[in-house]
Amino acid sequence: MSISPGGMMTFTINGVRLEVEAPPETSLIDILREKLGLTAAKEACGIGRCGACNVLMNGNLVNACLLSAWQAEGAEIVSLEGLDAFPETRLLRTALAEENAFQCGYCAPGFTMALTALFREHPEACVNDIRAALEGNICRCTGYHSIIRGALAASKALAASASSGDIDGDHHPQQ
Ligand code: FES
């Protein structure tokens, strides 16, 4: 794939097909934040170490700080702003909130993207799966325990919803 000589890139963001004018070397995180005003993904380390810039590209978790426009040409990108399209997201957000998973929240979009990617593949992920899925995400505030608790609660809620056939999260497990 390549961007046209005029620097126009075409891709799908959160279900909407867009054409954006950008030099081929422009980072995907800059396109999202500066060109499209989608500011949930953050640029923190800028070198692929922290996960603050996580988005899904063609269903795979990627670091938007490491990708250039030409690499995203024609791709389907989902940022945190588009996660409501996934039924797993409602349960995940509720579980993270109920466990007070985050403090300042700066890392929350990246963790949420990483966990969504995990649960779409493995809805009943165990704690080891969760830890492995979050290896690329850094949180400076929490010590991670609350995030892991929230993710485990989400996994249990997803399993309960799957067995009741209610993946949209209307199932309310007994307290
Ligand atoms: S900003 Fe992209 S991984 Fe840290």
Ligand code: FES
């Ligand atoms: S909650 Fe502050 S960086 Fe994670």
